[in-house]
Amino acid sequence: MITRADCAARDHRDPSSALRERFDLPKEVIYLDGNSLGPLPRSVRERLGEVVDRQWGQDLIRSWNVHGWIDLPLAVGAKIAPLIGADPDEVAVADSTSVDLFKLLAGSLALRPDRRTIVSERDNFPTDLYIADGLTRLRGDGFQVRAVGREEIDPIESALGPDVAVVMLTHVDYRSGALYDMAEVTERVHAAGALMLWDLSHSTGAVEVDLGAAGADLAVGCGYKYLNGGPGAPAFLYVARRHQQAIRSPLQGWLGHAAPFELSPDYRPADGIARFLCGTPPILSLAALDAALDLFAEVDLGALRTKSMALGQLFLELVEQECGGELEIACPRDAAHRGSQVALRHPEGYAVIQALIARGVIGDFRTPDVLRFGLAPLYLRFADVWDAVQHLKEVLTGREWDRPEHQQRAAVT
Amino acid sequence: MITRADCAARDHRDPSSALRERFDLPKEVIYLDGNSLGPLPRSVRERLGEVVDRQWGQDLIRSWNVHGWIDLPLAVGAKIAPLIGADPDEVAVADSTSVDLFKLLAGSLALRPDRRTIVSERDNFPTDLYIADGLTRLRGDGFQVRAVGREEIDPIESALGPDVAVVMLTHVDYRSGALYDMAEVTERVHAAGALMLWDLSHSTGAVEVDLGAAGADLAVGCGYKYLNGGPGAPAFLYVARRHQQAIRSPLQGWLGHAAPFELSPDYRPADGIARFLCGTPPILSLAALDAALDLFAEVDLGALRTKSMALGQLFLELVEQECGGELEIACPRDAAHRGSQVALRHPEGYAVIQALIARGVIGDFRTPDVLRFGLAPLYLRFADVWDAVQHLKEVLTGREWDRPEHQQRAAVT
Numbered sequence: 001m002i003t004r005a006d007c008a009a010r011d012h013r014d015p016s017s018a019l020r021e022r023f024d025l026p027k028e029v030i031y032l033d034g035n036s037l038g039p040l041p042r043s044v045r046e047r048l049g050e051v052v053d054r055q056w057g058q059d060l061i062r063s064w065n066v067h068g069w070i071d072l073p074l075a076v077g078a079k080i081a082p083l084i085g086a087d088p089d090e091v092a093v094a095d096s097t098s099v100d101l102f103k104l105l106a107g108s109l110a111l112r113p114d115r116r117t118i119v120s121e122r123d124n125f126p127t128d129l130y131i132a133d134g135l136t137r138l139r140g141d142g143f144q145v146r147a148v149g150r151e152e153i154d155p156i157e158s159a160l161g162p163d164v165a166v167v168m169l170t171h172v173d174y175r176s177g178a179l180y181d182m183a184e185v186t187e188r189v190h191a192a193g194a195l196m197l198w199d200l201s202h203s204t205g206a207v208e209v210d211l212g213a214a215g216a217d218l219a220v221g222c223g224y225k226y227l228n229g230g231p232g233a234p235a236f237l238y239v240a241r242r243h244q245q246a247i248r249s250p251l252q253g254w255l256g257h258a259a260p261f262e263l264s265p266d267y268r269p270a271d272g273i274a275r276f277l278c279g280t281p282p283i284l285s286l287a288a289l290d291a292a293l294d295l296f297a298e299v300d301l302g303a304l305r306t307k308s309m310a311l312g313q314l315f316l317e318l319v320e321q322e323c324g325g326e327l328e329i330a331c332p333r334d335a336a337h338r339g340s341q342v343a344l345r346h347p348e349g350y351a352v353i354q355a356l357i358a359r360g361v362i363g364d365f366r367t368p369d370v371l372r373f374g375l376a377p378l379y380l381r382f383a384d385v386w387d388a389v390q391h392l393k394e395v396l397t398g399r400e401w402d403r404p405e406h407q408q409r410a411a412v413t
Numbered sequence: 414m415i416t417r418a419d420c421a422a423r424d425h426r427d428p429s430s431a432l433r434e435r436f437d438l439p440k441e442v443i444y445l446d447g448n449s450l451g452p453l454p455r456s457v458r459e460r461l462g463e464v465v466d467r468q469w470g471q472d473l474i475r476s477w478n479v480h481g482w483i484d485l486p487l488a489v490g491a492k493i494a495p496l497i498g499a500d501p502d503e504v505a506v507a508d509s510t511s512v513d514l515f516k517l518l519a520g521s522l523a524l525r526p527d528r529r530t531i532v533s534e535r536d537n538f539p540t541d542l543y544i545a546d547g548l549t550r551l552r553g554d555g556f557q558v559r560a561v562g563r564e565e566i567d568p569i570e571s572a573l574g575p576d577v578a579v580v581m582l583t584h585v586d587y588r589s590g591a592l593y594d595m596a597e598v599t600e601r602v603h604a605a606g607a608l609m610l611w612d613l614s615h616s617t618g619a620v621e622v623d624l625g626a627a628g629a630d631l632a633v634g635c636g637y638k639y640l641n642g643g644p645g646a647p648a649f650l651y652v653a654r655r656h657q658q659a660i661r662s663p664l665q666g667w668l669g670h671a672a673p674f675e676l677s678p679d680y681r682p683a684d685g686i687a688r689f690l691c692g693t694p695p696i697l698s699l700a701a702l703d704a705a706l707d708l709f710a711e712v713d714l715g716a717l718r719t720k721s722m723a724l725g726q727l728f729l730e731l732v733e734q735e736c737g738g739e740l741e742i743a744c745p746r747d748a749a750h751r752g753s754q755v756a757l758r759h760p761e762g763y764a765v766i767q768a769l770i771a772r773g774v775i776g777d778f779r780t781p782d783v784l785r786f787g788l789a790p791l792y793l794r795f796a797d798v799w800d801a802v803q804h805l806k807e808v809l810t811g812r813e814w815d816r817p818e819h820q821q822r823a824a825v826t
Contacts, residue, residue, distance in 0.1 A: 096692025134665030252547030279509025
């Protein structure tokens with residue numbers, strides 16, 4: 001039997017527990033949705049005050065130079081690089097994950113001119129599929145997306161063929177938390193002559209990622225989940241150095257020009273990753289992400305992953321110990337094959353999540369019946385996991401999900 | 414002879430002079446670069462504090478619902494609509510101007526399937542040309558951009574032909590400030606069977622725009638110039654209601670889906686302007702723009718334009734009165750044909766601007782020799798124009814531009 005005291009003792013021994021104080025987490029809340037929106041790092045509030053009052057307010061247009069706004073897309077990319085096994089000049093921050101996917105998918109198709117198929121997974125996060133569909137519609141002429149079931153991806157050979165230009169997969173599944181073996185999948189994709197594009201939205205900042213060791217070609221990821229960059233923070237994109245001079249973005253905005261301030265009428269892509277910049281970046285949101293990333297400079301990523309796996313293991317063990325058979329475990333049981341989240345199934349999943357939120361335990365519902373709990377190791381405690389599962393137990397035993405106010409659907413879930 | 418006292422008297426009579434107090438403008442600065450980056454409205458600082466501390470910090474993920482983050486792209490678009498002669502459901506805020514141009518140009522080509530040429534102006538802001546070039550490269554197969562000189566656009570018939578799908582022009586030229594007659598150009602473009610796309614980046618918030626009366630098809634514009642939305646604020650896009658069900662965005666992000674939270678694997682575009690949303694918006698930057706726009710609710714746009722024209726006329730008259738023949742006027746002299754800016758030419762233009770900036774008069778240099786001064790009527794005073802021209806006179810008579818520190822080029826100009 002695991003007890004709350006056991007959990008508190010683990011927190012006491014956890015060398016990273018002080019990091020929680022860097023966040024402005026509301027009292028009375030157990031936040032298990034950092035994989036949707038990371039909480040507010042205190043440093044971000046200070047930084048935004050500086051950017052708004054001093055930089056924008058007082059120094060105005062000069063801030064592009066004197067406060068380095070113009071350098072932020074690459075400087076913030078370079079901060080993300082060590083989190084994903086990239087070199088600093090292989091990562092840039094720009095636009096949204098969706099827009100960045102479009103750029104990289106379009107670039108991939110041009111790198112494999114004799115191939116016209118994009119392979120992905122039917123259960124991928126929908127925007128990835130929508131973007132690929134929009135691109136192939138625009139190209140017409142035999143370009144297509146083949147979205148296959150996960151069973152066809154493991155092993156992936158069955159999904160590959162001579163027409164496949166690029167395989168686009170999300171490293172950690174947004175619902176189940178299932179984690180691909182990045183190196184193995186990439187190798188198999190390369191063996192079939194295709195490029196590999198990883199969506200790291202649900203990995204970066206909580207799961208160790210080594211794009212370089214895996215030989216991955218391209219990647220995108222999200223700034224507002226485990227990176228805690230704020231709502232709708234800009235996304236990042238990765239292009240392996242070996243591809244950077246051959247690949248172009250179809251979104252040829254002025255900041256991707258070799259000399260943007262020459263204002264020449266002809267487009268000449270910048271050398272390197274900068275060619276994937278497009279329009280003027282949203283500095284307030286970008287500066288927030290920049291400040292949030294400083295937290296990772298203090299962190300051992302291996303230790304963070306170890307803690308993340310332990311939090312997940314504890315969560316599942318406590319569910320089995322405390323909640324009986326009403327819940328089905330809907331994520332891999334082996335932490336090595338799971339991202340930093342757990343998933344459960346309950347026929348009344350939506351209402352269970354609403355009842356938990358009413359108790360201050362903020363998890364997330366994913367259609368049709370998945371309860372999803374993000375376990376961000378930067379700020380979550382083992383005792384929080386204990387308390388969350390106790391709330392879950394009480395919601396189930398008291399049938400709180402059956403109350404009308406929890407059954408009512410909101411616009412955003 | 415115009416005197417400073419005349420200018421101060423005009424300020425005294427100006428009913429809009431109180432609006433200046435809504436901005437946090439630094440003392441000792443005359444800011445003539447609001448057409449690059451509008452200054453900080455005080456209301457934005459308050460709003461960002463609320464969004465960061467309360468909404469993100471305390472209410473976390475729930476803010477998408479309870480604080481309406483999810484509605485902001487259309488709600489902010491609806492606030493912009495009256496500034497450009499659009500209905501509230503014809504405007505959305507999303508991404509950057511560059512990305513929005515890509516969406517609308519791609520959509521235009523699909524609306525005119527038998528035509529493959531995009532016409533624009535060689536002196537258009539470069540990102541407009543780059544984006545069109547990137548799109549036609551991606552389409553291949555005879556798609557092309559024809560960028561012509563302004564002399565070929567007035568009258569525009571010579572630039573049109575049976576292969577032209579869409580004409581993309583910037584309403585107010587970013588260098589010279591020259592203003593197109595929107596209704597007349599649109600009518601001529603329509604007569605040739607093409608669509609008309611206006612870039613309103615240098616008009617919105619300072620020049621009256623009536624897309625509806627002009628019968629324009631499509632438009633984009635910038636949030637961080639005269640709208641004062643903050644550095645890199647998201648852009649807006651306009652699609653006339655008559656086109657909304659026929660046109661699609663190639664950037665099919667999840668927020669443009671008819672039911673984004675169903676997370677269906679198949680893309681089904683939202684009805685109306687929402688289909689032009691793409692990824693998750695940068696809420697901090699979007700909220701800043703939202704707060705900045707509230708200023709316009711108090712303003713009579715006709716009176717604003719009248720003041721803008723008067724500021725420009727005063728500037729040019731004072732240059733002629735005070736500065737002799739060293740400067741060439743590089744903008745239309747007739748205010749009716751000019752946006753809210755003036756342009757001058759000087760062989761040492763770059764250094765003249767640097768010398769002015771050192772004196773606290775912030776203007777803008779545009780290659781090769783253009784001094785550009787934005788005259789934002791929301792916060793600029795007639796006496797500021799007097800003072801700015803006095804500084805300009807002293808820079809020229811004292812040959813201050815010849816100092817080494819003013820000759821040295823910075824990265825961003």
